[in-house]
Amino acid sequence: MKLAKKDKQIIVMxxxxxxxxxxxxxxFLPMREKVDKQKAENQQMELRVNELEQMEAQSKYYETEIEEAKRRIEAVYADYQVDFRPEDAFMLGKALEEYSDNMRVMQIIVDLPGVVYDPMGTPAEETVDQAGTSDQEPAVAVQDDASRPVLYDKKLTLGHECTAQGVKDLIDYINLNTNKLTIDNISVAYNETTGTLIGKTIVDVYLLHNTGRAYEPWPIPQVNKGTDNVFGTIELP
Structure with a gap:
């Protein structure tokens, strides 16, 4: 059967x-879908690259801010003692007497430390709040975790004889002290015999553990062996 030319053209068309x-x-359609998908992925990658470029551009700023934050934290840590031992309390009493001619320290009592703030939220009832004498070893109230700083408070009781000016000098000395000390209570009574004030002052000594800093003892002046005048307070004839 022969097809007409027109039929052949229709079939070809x-x-x-x-x-x-x-x-x-x-x-074409599968290729178009792949191209569109690739474009979308490229756009996401471009956004990510832009974010990374911005972060890189700001990295110096963040590094500077981090170093500044570390410096401020270290400055705060420097205001707190790592420990406060009986010998430190004795030297503080001596320094107070040297600061004021109107003050004589007669008794020093150092309590055991109690937790003021623990980042892990240690309950207050688990802390130690127990008085002790100056020859007691410091006790830690909770299990110290070296990964976090813990703030402690030691009560220092100073028994003293002074004048009214001596009380003012005591307050000034505590306020001007570079370490974190606060006065919790002052109680005095007038002595009619001597005309002085006899009483006691309770001072809060704040300690910060686990800051990477070592305990620094109170500087004790050099004393020659065999001397009877250990602190140079006795006037020899």
């Missing part, structure tokens, strides 16, 4: 249209 349709459906 149909096959051409079919070929175009198949090419679009099986080749």
């Amino acid at each position: 149909f096959l051409g249209v079919l070929l175009i349709f198949l090419s679009v459906y099986f080749i």
Whole structure:
């Protein structure tokens, strides 16, 4: 059977249209989807790259801020003692007498430490709040975790004889002290025989553990062996 020329042309046109349709459906459209997907991924990568570039540009700023924060933290730590031992309390009493001619320290009592603040939220009832004499060893109220600073408070009781000016000098000395000390209570009574004030002052000594700093003892002046005048307070004839 012979096909007419017109029929052949129609068949050729149909096959051409079919070929175009198949090419679009099986080749062009899948390629277009891949291209669109690749564009979307590229856009996400560009956004991420821009974020990283901004972070890199600001890295020096963040490093500077971190170093400044560390410096401020260290400055705060420096205001707190690591420990406060009986010998430190004795030297503080001596320094107070040297600071004021109107003050004589007669008794020193150092309590055991109690927790003031623990980042882990240690309950107050678990702390130690127990008085002791000056020859007692310091006790730690909770299990210290070296990964976090813990703030402690030691009560220092000073028994003294002084004048009214001596009380003012005592307050000034505590306020001007570079360590974290606060006055908890002052009680005095007038002695009619001597005309002086006799009483006691309770001082809060704040300690900060686990800051990476070592205990620094109170500087004790050099004393020659065999001397009877250990602190140079006795006037020899």
